[in-house]
Amino acid sequence: GQQVMQIPQYQHVQEGEDFTTYCNSSTTLSNIQWYKQRPGGHPVFLIQLVKSGEVKKQKRLTFQFGEAKKNSSLHITATQTTDVGTYFCAEINTGTASKLTFGTGTRLQVTL
Amino acid sequence: EPEVTQTPSHQVTQMGQEVILRCVPISNHLYFYWYRQILGQKVEFLVSFYNNEISEKSEIFDDQFSVERPDGSNFTLKIRSTKLEDSAMYFCASNRQGADSPLHFGNGTRLTVT
Numbered sequence: 001g002q003q004v005m006q007i008p009q010y011q012h013v014q015e016g017e018d019f020t021t022y023c024n025s026s027t028t029l030s031n032i033q034w035y036k037q038r039p040g041g042h043p044v045f046l047i048q049l050v051k052s053g054e055v056k057k058q059k060r061l062t063f064q065f066g067e068a069k070k071n072s073s074l075h076i077t078a079t080q081t082t083d084v085g086t087y088f089c090a091e092i093n094t095g096t097a098s099k100l101t102f103g104t105g106t107r108l109q110v111t112l
Numbered sequence: 113e114p115e116v117t118q119t120p121s122h123q124v125t126q127m128g129q130e131v132i133l134r135c136v137p138i139s140n141h142l143y144f145y146w147y148r149q150i151l152g153q154k155v156e157f158l159v160s161f162y163n164n165e166i167s168e169k170s171e172i173f174d175d176q177f178s179v180e181r182p183d184g185s186n187f188t189l190k191i192r193s194t195k196l197e198d199s200a201m202y203f204c205a206s207n208r209q210g211a212d213s214p215l216h217f218g219n220g221t222r223l224t225v226t
Contacts, residue, residue: 031212042203043155045214088155092211098143098160098167100211105154 004103012109019076021106023089038085118218135204145205
């Protein structure tokens with residue numbers, strides 16, 4: 001089956017440090033989405049990447065799509081306690097119209 | 113901003129019983145989904161639904177599961193004979209254009225099978 005691996009599984013940082021999570025797929029992706037899930041909450045859409053090599057920024061968050069469209073990353077600069085949660089990438093495999101497969105997720109803990 | 117709503121927020125049932133989880137997707141959305149998340153694990157795709165029929169389903173979505181859109185607003189997930197391993201958070205989601213557009217999730221129903 002379709003595998004979407006994310007590393008690391010868990011990261012604990014001090015406020016102000018940077019954080020990066022990586023998403024790797026076994027197949028070429030048509031596009032990729034990123035979601036954030038706060039503890040006890042539901043996934044919330046952050047961004048979608050479509051083009052090979054695409055880079056998008058949202059304030060302190062930088063999202064990148066690999067040149068071969070098989071991997072993606074999310075980088076947070078100067079983390080804050082509000083960044084706590086689990087970050088999931090989600091992929092739509094070429095050929096499917098309505099199935100979004102979530103990655104294994106990276107749980108971020110930020111302490112003062 | 114419109115939201116996906118789910119009821120109940122928590123359902124406790126005995127093994128072997130049938131449960132129906134209810135969802136009201138965002139009104140102008142065309143695609144509807146059910147996902148589940150076992151505590152501390154990833155969000156797993158169950159089924160997608162479009163134009164009054166199932167578009168895709170996962171291996172988890174076996175004969176014990178069914179979905180229905182009984183009227184113009186509700187979208188339900190039925191589990192016919194619950195098992196202990198069905199205990200999880202079940203999320204309903206919807207979007208306008210299928211997998212190419214953002215998913216909007218509800219707050220989820222926590223199902224506990226005892």
